[in-house]
Amino acid sequence: MLISLKINLQKRCLLQPQKPLLVGVSGGPDSLCLLDALWRMGFSLVVAHLDHQLRFASELEAETVRRAANERGLDFILGRQDVNAQAEELGLSIEEAAREARYRFLFAQAVHSGAQAVAVGHTADDQVETVLMHLLRGAGLSGLKGMAYRLSPNAWSLEIPLVRPLLGVWRQEVLEYIQEYNLTPVLDESNLDTRFYRNRLRRELIPYLEEYNPRLRQSIWRMADVLSGDHETLDMLIDSTWPICVRQEGAAFVEFEAAILRSQPTGMQRRLLRRGIDHLRPGLRDVDYESLARALKFLEAPSRSGQIDLIAGLRLSLDAGGLWLATWEGGLPPGDWPQIAEGEEQRLPLPGVALISGGWQIRSEILENLPADPARVWANADPYQAYLDLDQLQTTLHVRSRRPGDRFQPMGMGGHSIKISDFMINARLTRRARQDWPLVLSGDEIVWLPGFRLAHPYRIQETTRRWVRLELVNINP
């Protein structure tokens, strides 16, 4: 056992014997064996134990670990936490609360003692049980690959890795070791109560499955090992694909390039979305099949509303070729376009200026002569400028955002009138900008959709005598 342990310590846990290493020791056989073996190999150890104050025997456990540390001349750190109270406070199960408290304690102590890593005593049997638990709830690769020999970053530290040197050692080998070196572990009573589900797995399910395959545990362990390699490969692939598929990301959103995401195989689409979800909801553990299936379906064929509620307060929307994954609370970035709030109305005298959001302005000027490039003027070729017949207009124009039922007659459509909202959609005006996009009106008539199209009745004609030029500009671009 010691040989294979030594190999895993170097090659898979990447530990250096000279640097301090913090070992979490419950006092049970696994962690006591780990402590002793690391000590025999000459590791510079700090022993830590958290008294969960859950059981009558917890003081005895702490005492056992203290003695084990003292006998070997090792530093011992004891923590105490009323896990029962904390579980109640946080609404967690006792087991979850104990686990959280334990790891937080271990990593805090590791920082404190400058340890290279936190080592815990999970064995190959724990690995098999973990994989089977994930399997029973239908987890994907990230569950089936089981626990890692070395996990960094992890939920408790970005820098200090969590290592599991015994992950390739069977419980039977641990017990033999305990006997050979005459160690006296405490019996972890929690095996008999709180961790019921896992214990049922260990005592009933695995022996039952071994009737189908006597080497089931070895098979499952190896499967997990192979799958963890596959998982690592896919992770690296996502690393390299991410920047290709993502236009921009912020604390509250990720914008994917929808066309590129669509060109990826389904498995990659799922993983890229999954990673987006991880960015916005780092703690979220269970992203269910259905949610991702709905996301993939939406990507392929967006709903009419252009937006769906996804999972955990995240929404998905399609806009101008971008697939936005965003938190409901965070909102999307404002975008660099002219916007005027609903209900607001700006006067635009002739001549004059109306001030819009963020440095955007709409200016009007009256021209005495036909401008220099008449062809462009007649065609209204530049969408950020429009030439209008002054005599068709009221003396003051208005700028406001759209209202339900707004219509106009776009130039080039023979005077045909259409809904402004339909025109905006056809013009691919980005969804988020539509509602508050400024419109220029004369009385109740829309005369110009800035940045897009003039209204037909206000165009320059042969009979036009006085010209107005309207212009949409940004004074601090």
Added chain:
Amino acid sequence: MLISLKINLQKRCLLQPQKPLLVGVSGGPDSLCLLDALWRMGFSLVVAHLDHQLRFASELEAETVRRAANERGLDFILGRQDVNAQAEELGLSIEEAAREARYRFLFAQAVHSGAQAVAVGHTADDQVETVLMHLLRGAGLSGLKGMAYRLSPNAWSLEIPLVRPLLGVWRQEVLEYIQEYNLTPVLDESNLDTRFYRNRLRRELIPYLEEYNPRLRQSIWRMADVLSGDHETLDMLIDSTWPICVRQEGAAFVEFEAAILRSQPTGMQRRLLRRGIDHLRPGLRDVDYESLARALKFLEAPSRSGQIDLIAGLRLSLDAGGLWLATWEGGLPPGDWPQIAEGEEQRLPLPGVALISGGWQIRSEILENLPADPARVWANADPYQAYLDLDQLQTTLHVRSRRPGDRFQPMGMGGHSIKISDFMINARLTRRARQDWPLVLSGDEIVWLPGFRLAHPYRIQETTRRWVRLELVNINP
């Protein structure tokens, strides 16, 4: 059910309703349901049934399928095969032999009738059972992903796909369909005998596991669906990585670029080797964890012999930066270098020519004057040419391959004598070429290692009066 079936037929099976489709129908509920549903959707069907002649009831089954086809006005093809006899002959289990015979029959008939695909009736329950069977034996992703809606190429055809339209339909839905449309399937008696293992899974294991997770079957099905996406992604990644990692491949070998293979993550190394094995042993189903682990270990730290036996008559060897995966029977490609068989000896007169393998020759000529570029001559700078002092040589030289104990004094090592085999290794002469590499001797003394180094005692000196030039050339490069 029909709606989800329709979607899967188009999107996952990629079937076209106009083109003929061959359906394999056993007469049991699943395949009868498939037949009826495809017929109602207007598919152009050919119905095929293989009578395995295994059971008393087999004629009745064939008759049931014939009637189902006739009632719907569909072509019916009946095959007969004594599977018992074949199983005995091929040393297969009855079930394996029946499966092989059935698929071979179906694909032969599909070719015959110009069918776009062969459709079979596997259901979502079959999928779950398949995944659990793979799981119990510890299969990797390729097993855990389960069966595919569309499989092409497959073991029976490179062109005609095998499709499983019912893979997303539960057995319960099939039974409801059977009842709704008043179909009369035969009871597949084999459920009660030959397919014992699968049946035990269905009747005992799955209900037992459902005590842990009542939605187990759905969970496993979805897991397989997600994993099949991951598998596809990895397959595409291997497709693109393969040409980067592979120097050359033939029917009996694959040569990987060892350094590039080493730079890949473990999961990729495993998959690249696995694909190499698939190339050389296409039928091989079970490549065990241990074999791949040994291969990875060898790649990282080659054994002293430079070669290991791998699996299924394949060997792995490292040579000149190449990792060779090759069949024992096939041998490696000869390589493009001069070789002279062990025991053979060629005379090389002065002047004269010795003929070596494959267009290679060693020529000698006597020079009356010091050649044009004396610096290069003195240094013996071109390893394919050597200038020697004629007066140090016998009148006829010899060419032969190395023998145990051969030594020589390489130029530039101050007359120090070393074993020719050590020199070859240091010179990175490829392992496969070393044994039969030609040496030039005068009497018992090695005077030149062609392509590499002259022997010190035969070099040109101030006192040299007559010069010999030796040259290694390939007359048909």
